[in-house]
Amino acid sequence: MNALHEQFITEARELIEQATGDLLALEREGSAPERIDRVFRAFHTLKGSAGVVELPAMGMALHAAEDLLAAIHARRLAIAPAIIDQALACLDQVSRWVDEFESHAALPPSAGEEARAVAERLRGFLPGQATGPQAKAGQRHKTADRTMPHWVSLLIDSQRARIAREAQERATALCAIRYEPTADCFFNGDDPLQSMRQVPDLLAFRIEAREPWPAVDALDPYACNLRLLAISAAHHGEIAKIFRLVPDQVRILDLALEDLGSSPVVRKDEGHATELVRSVIEEQRRVLRASEHPEDFAGRFGAAARVAANALRHGLRPELAERIESAVSAGLSRQESAPLLAALDETLARLEGGVSRADVMPDASSTPRDAEPRIAERPGARSLRVDEARIDALVNLAGELVVAKNTLAHLANKVERELGSHDLGRAVRREHQAIERLAGEMHAAILRLRMVPIGRVFRSFPRLVRDTARELDKEAVLAIHGETTEADKTIVDQLFEPLLHLVRNALDHGVETPEQRRAAGKLDIATITLQAARTGDRFHVEVLDDGRGIDPAAVRRKARDRRLLADDELAALSDEHLIDLIFSAGFSTAAGVSDLSGRGVGMDVVRTTVERMGGRVSLTSRLGSGTTVRLDLPMNIAVSRIMVAEAGGELFGISMDAVTETVRLAADRIVQVKNNEGFVLRDRVVPICSLAELMKLPRPARAEGDARLLVVAETSGNIAALEIDAIRDRLEVVLKPMQGLLAGARGYLGTTLLGDGQVLLVLDLKELLA
Amino acid sequence: MREVEPPHPRSPMRVLIVDDSSLVRLYYRAALERSGLAVEQAINGLEAMEKVLTQPFDLVIVDINMPGMDGISFVRSLRRSAPDVARLPVLVITTEAGQQDLGEARKAGANFYLVKPVSEESLLRHVAALTGAPR
Amino acid sequence: MSVRRDEGGTIVLAGSCPVEDAERLLQMLQATPTPKLDWTQCHHLHTAVLQVILAARPALVGACGDPWVRQWVGAPA
Numbered sequence: 001m002n003a004l005h006e007q008f009i010t011e012a013r014e015l016i017e018q019a020t021g022d023l024l025a026l027e028r029e030g031s032a033p034e035r036i037d038r039v040f041r042a043f044h045t046l047k048g049s050a051g052v053v054e055l056p057a058m059g060m061a062l063h064a065a066e067d068l069l070a071a072i073h074a075r076r077l078a079i080a081p082a083i084i085d086q087a088l089a090c091l092d093q094v095s096r097w098v099d100e101f102e103s104h105a106a107l108p109p110s111a112g113e114e115a116r117a118v119a120e121r122l123r124g125f126l127p128g129q130a131t132g133p134q135a136k137a138g139q140r141h142k143t144a145d146r147t148m149p150h151w152v153s154l155l156i157d158s159q160r161a162r163i164a165r166e167a168q169e170r171a172t173a174l175c176a177i178r179y180e181p182t183a184d185c186f187f188n189g190d191d192p193l194q195s196m197r198q199v200p201d202l203l204a205f206r207i208e209a210r211e212p213w214p215a216v217d218a219l220d221p222y223a224c225n226l227r228l229l230a231i232s233a234a235h236h237g238e239i240a241k242i243f244r245l246v247p248d249q250v251r252i253l254d255l256a257l258e259d260l261g262s263s264p265v266v267r268k269d270e271g272h273a274t275e276l277v278r279s280v281i282e283e284q285r286r287v288l289r290a291s292e293h294p295e296d297f298a299g300r301f302g303a304a305a306r307v308a309a310n311a312l313r314h315g316l317r318p319e320l321a322e323r324i325e326s327a328v329s330a331g332l333s334r335q336e337s338a339p340l341l342a343a344l345d346e347t348l349a350r351l352e353g354g355v356s357r358a359d360v361m362p363d364a365s366s367t368p369r370d371a372e373p374r375i376a377e378r379p380g381a382r383s384l385r386v387d388e389a390r391i392d393a394l395v396n397l398a399g400e401l402v403v404a405k406n407t408l409a410h411l412a413n414k415v416e417r418e419l420g421s422h423d424l425g426r427a428v429r430r431e432h433q434a435i436e437r438l439a440g441e442m443h444a445a446i447l448r449l450r451m452v453p454i455g456r457v458f459r460s461f462p463r464l465v466r467d468t469a470r471e472l473d474k475e476a477v478l479a480i481h482g483e484t485t486e487a488d489k490t491i492v493d494q495l496f497e498p499l500l501h502l503v504r505n506a507l508d509h510g511v512e513t514p515e516q517r518r519a520a521g522k523l524d525i526a527t528i529t530l531q532a533a534r535t536g537d538r539f540h541v542e543v544l545d546d547g548r549g550i551d552p553a554a555v556r557r558k559a560r561d562r563r564l565l566a567d568d569e570l571a572a573l574s575d576e577h578l579i580d581l582i583f584s585a586g587f588s589t590a591a592g593v594s595d596l597s598g599r600g601v602g603m604d605v606v607r608t609t610v611e612r613m614g615g616r617v618s619l620t621s622r623l624g625s626g627t628t629v630r631l632d633l634p635m636n637i638a639v640s641r642i643m644v645a646e647a648g649g650e651l652f653g654i655s656m657d658a659v660t661e662t663v664r665l666a667a668d669r670i671v672q673v674k675n676n677e678g679f680v681l682r683d684r685v686v687p688i689c690s691l692a693e694l695m696k697l698p699r700p701a702r703a704e705g706d707a708r709l710l711v712v713a714e715t716s717g718n719i720a721a722l723e724i725d726a727i728r729d730r731l732e733v734v735l736k737p738m739q740g741l742l743a744g745a746r747g748y749l750g751t752t753l754l755g756d757g758q759v760l761l762v763l764d765l766k767e768l769l770a
Numbered sequence: 771m772r773e774v775e776p777p778h779p780r781s782p783m784r785v786l787i788v789d790d791s792s793l794v795r796l797y798y799r800a801a802l803e804r805s806g807l808a809v810e811q812a813i814n815g816l817e818a819m820e821k822v823l824t825q826p827f828d829l830v831i832v833d834i835n836m837p838g839m840d841g842i843s844f845v846r847s848l849r850r851s852a853p854d855v856a857r858l859p860v861l862v863i864t865t866e867a868g869q870q871d872l873g874e875a876r877k878a879g880a881n882f883y884l885v886k887p888v889s890e891e892s893l894l895r896h897v898a899a900l901t902g903a904p905r
Numbered sequence: 906m907s908v909r910r911d912e913g914g915t916i917v918l919a920g921s922c923p924v925e926d927a928e929r930l931l932q933m934l935q936a937t938p939t940p941k942l943d944w945t946q947c948h949h950l951h952t953a954v955l956q957v958i959l960a961a962r963p964a965l966v967g968a969c970g971d972p973w974v975r976q977w978v979g980a981p982a
Contacts (some may be wrong), residue, residue: 007793045867048794052793052887186924191924193955193973197973201975207955207959216961219960222928225956225960272857276895280899284881287876287881290873295850296849296856296879299856300849301854301881302856303857307882310859310902315899344863685792
C-alpha cells in the first residue's frame with residue numbers, strides 16, 4: 001500500500017460520503033443546480049481517481065453515473081427516487097470496491113461484471129433520443145454496453161492500450177473470438193490452442209475455466225474445461241476459416257473502433273518523438289488561428305512561439321527553432337500572427353515524416369455546445385492531516401505535565417514548612433501558579449486537537465433513517481441540530497453505536513405507520529431529531545421522535561410480569577422514574593419483536609456504553625406525542641475530575657462524573673430502610689453506604705447528633721449515597737488504569753499520583769454501590 | 771530583440787500543476803519530481819493565478835474541469851496578464867467526453883492537451899517537448 | 906521422455922508435449938505435495954497439458970519455452 005493508494009482511499013471515502021449526503025438532499029428538497037453540480041463533480045472526481053490508480057471497472061460504473069447526472073443537469077432527465085436509488089447503489093458498490101482495494105490492492109474478478117450491471121442500470125434511465133455531442137458520447141457508450149457481451153469488454157479492458165494503438169495504426173476492423181471446445185474434443189484429435197495459434201494479428205488473448213476446477217486428485221486430464229477468448233485485427237472471414245471445423249463451438253463478433261472508447265494514444269517508440277513535435281507545432285497553428293480577442297494576442301502569440309521553439313529544440317532541430325524565434329518579433333510588432341504561421345508551416349514542411357494526424361486530433365469544434373453548467377464554489381476548509389498517533393503522544397505528554405504541576409504546589413508548601421523561608425515559599429508558589437496557568441492552557445489546546453464535531457457521527461444517519469423507514473413501511477425524515485458541537489474524538493466515535501440503537505428503536509417502536517399517524521391527527525411523515533449542544537464542560541446529545549411515546553401503564557405491566565421490582569416498589573415509582581426501567585436488561589415494550597431490533601431494545605447496552613464513557617442516559621416521554629432520549633457526556637476523556645475524600649483515615653478518589661451532589665445531612669433526617677440507613681432526597685429514598693465500612697476501615701468516632709457528609713451518586717438508574725469523613729481536594733487528573741494484581745479488582749477506576757507522591761485509588765462508584 | 775526565452779539547462783524546470791483532486795496532483799507531482807522538475811501546486815484557477823503572478827514557471831498543467839475558476843477561464847486570465855506571465859506555456863488536461871472543451875481551450879490560448887487518464891510516460895514526454903527539455 | 910522428474914524433484918517438460926503427456930503430468934503432480942514445474946525446455950504445449958497446469962497450479966520455474974504460450978498465457982499464478 002503506497003502513499004498514492006492511501007490517498008486514493010481516503011479521498012474516495014470522503015467523496016462517497018459527500019455525494020451520498022447531496023443525493024439525499026436532492027431527494028428531500030428537489031432539484032437544485034448547485035447540488036446536482038456538486039454530485040456530478042464528486043462522481044467525476046471519483047472517476048478520475050479510479051483512472052489514476054488503474055481501476056477500470058470502477059471507472060466504468062462511475063462514468064455511467066456521470067452521464068446520468070449530466071443528463072439531469074442539462075434537463076434532459078428529471079430526478080426521480082428510482083434514479084437516486086441507483087446512484088446510491090452505485091456509491092455503495094464503489095464503497096465496497098474501495099474496501100476491497102484497501103485489503104487486497106485490487107478489485108475482485110467479479111468487478112467487471114458488477115460494474116457493467118451497475119452501468120446498465122444507470123444508463124437505463126437515459127432518454128433514448130438525445131441530441132448534442134455530449135449526448136452522442138453517452139449514446140455511443142450505451143450502444144456499446146448493450147450489444148457488447150461482457151467477456152469482450154473484459155478482454156478489451158485487459159489490453160486496451162495495446163489494442164487501441166494497433167487498431168488505429170492498421171485502421172481495420174476488429175473481431176472478438178470466443179471458443180468453447182466440447183469436453184471430449186481431445187478424443188477427436190482437437191488441439192484448441194493450435195487453432196488459436198493460427199489466428200493472425202492477435203491483439204488480446206485469455207484462457208479460463210468454464211466450470212471451477214476440481215481438486216487435483218479429482219481432475220480428468222482429458223476432459224476439456226476451457227474457454228478461449230481473443231481479439232484479433234484479422235478479418236471475420238479469415239478467422240472463420242480457421243475455425244471452420246468447429247463452428248458450433250466458436251463465436252466470432254465484429255467490433256467497431258468506437259467500442260474501444262479510445263483516446264488518442266501516444267506511441268512509445270523513439271521514432272515517434274518527431275511525431276510528438278509535429279503534433280505540438282500543428283496545435284500551435286490551430287491555437288493561433290483560433291485567436292479572437294486582441295487583448296490576449298501578445299500572450300497567446302508569445303506562448304505559441306515559445307512552445308513551438310521548445311518542441312523543436314526537444315526534437316533536436318535547433319535551427320528550426322531559430323527560424324520560429326526570428327518570426328516572432330515581426331509578428332509582435334505588427335500584432336499579426338501571419339509571420340509566425342508562415343514560419344510554422346515552413347517548419348512542418350521541413351520536419352521529416354508522414355501524414356498530418358488530423359484524424360486523430362479533433363479540430364476546433366464549431367458546433368454550439370450545451371450551456372456549460374454553472375460550477376458551484378466548493379466549500380474548502382484549510383486543514384492539516386495529522387497522524388492520530390502523534391496527537392495521542394501529545395495528549396499523553398500534556399497529561400503528565402498536569403500531574404507534574406500538581407507536584408509543584410506540594411513542594412511550595414514543603415519549602416515553607418521545612419526551610420522556614422516564607423519568601424522562598426511565596427516565590428515558588430507564584431511560579432507554580434504561572435506554570436499551572438501555562439500547563440492548563442497547553443493541555444486545553446492539545447486536547448482541542450482531538451476535538452471533532454459531532455456532525456461526523458450524525459452524517460450517516462439521514463441515509464439510515466431513510467432506508468430503515470422504508471424497510472418498515474413507515475415514513476420518516478431526520479432533522480439535525482448542533483452538529484458543530486465538538487467533543488473528544490474517542491467519545492464521538494463511540495457514540496455511533498448507541499445512537500444507532502436509539503434511532504432504530506425510535507423508528508421501530510416509536511414511530512407509527514402513516515395510517516396510524518393520520519388517525520391520530522399527525523402528519524404522515526414522522527420526524528426524528530438528532531441534536532447536540534454544549535453545557536459547560538459537558539455536552540449532551542438528544543434523540544427525539546414525534547411518535548407514539550411510551551405508555552407508563554405498559555411499562556408497569558411489563559415490569560411486574562418480568563418481576564423487575566417488587567410490587568410495592570413499583571407502586572412507589574412515579575411515571576417519570578418508571579420509564580427509566582426501560583434501560584434494564586431484557587426489557588421490551590414492543591408488542592412483537594421485529595427483525596430490526598433483534599431482541600427488541602438494546603437500551604441496556606446503550607446505557608452501559610454511555611456510562612463507560614463517563615456519561616448518563618435519561619429518557620422522557622409523553623404518551624401520544626413522542627419520546628426524547630438524552631445522553632449527557634463529558635467533552636473529553638483524557639482528564640478526569642475527581643474528588644479526594646477521606647474515609648477511615650485514608651484518602652480515596654471519587655470520580656465526579658457519577659456524583660450528582662454532596663449533602664451535609666442533619667442527623668435527624670436519617671431514616672431506617674430495612675437494615676440500612678437512608679434518607680429522603682426530594683421524593684426518593686436514598687440508601688447510605690459508609691465508605692469506611694466498604695473499605696473495611698475503622699469508622700471514626702462520631703457523636704450522635706453530628707451531621708453526616710454524603711456524596712450522592714446516581715448510576716444505572718439507581719441512586720445511593722456514600723458517606724465520607726471529609727473532602728480534602730478536588731483535582732483534575734489523568735487516570736492510570738489498575739495494573740498488576742489489582743487489575744481485575746472490581747470497584748476501582750484507576751490510580752493517580754498525588755502531589756506528595758502518594759498513589760490515590762480512584763473508586764468506581766457504580767460498582768461499589770451496586 | 772528576442773521575445774522568446776531559450777530554456778535554462780542548469781536550473782530545474784519549474785512546473786505548476788493545477789487540479790482540484792489532491793490525488794491527481796500527488797500523482798503528477800511524483801512523476802515530475804522524479805524526473806528532476808521543480809513542482810508547485812494549486813487547487814483552482816484563482817490560486818494558480820496568484821502563483822504565476824508571483825513566481826516564475828516554465829509550464830502550467832491545468833485540468834479543464836475545476837470548481838470556481840475552471841481551466842479555460844484560467845488560461846484566458848493568464849493570456850491577458852503582464853507580457854512575461856502571459857506567454858507561459860499551458861498544457862490542459864481534459865476528459866474524453868470533454869473534447870468539445872478543446873475548441874474553447876484553443877481559443878483561450880492553451881498550447882497543448884492530454885486526455886485523462888494520463889500515463890506517467892505520456893505526461894513526461896509532453897512536458898519535455900513543451901519546455902524544450904533534452905530528450 | 907517429455908515429462909520427467911529431475912534429481913531435485915522438479916517435474917520437467919521438454920521438447921514437444923503431446924496430448925498423452927497430460928495424464929502423466931497430472932499423475933506426477935498428484936504424487937508431489939508441493940510440486941515445482943520447469944517448462945522452460947518445452948517448445949510446444951498441447952492444450953491438454955496446459956489445462957493440467959492451469960488446473961493444478963504448480964509453482965512454475967522460468968518462462969514457458971513455447972513462445973506463443975509465453976507471450977499469450979504468460980505465467981498463470
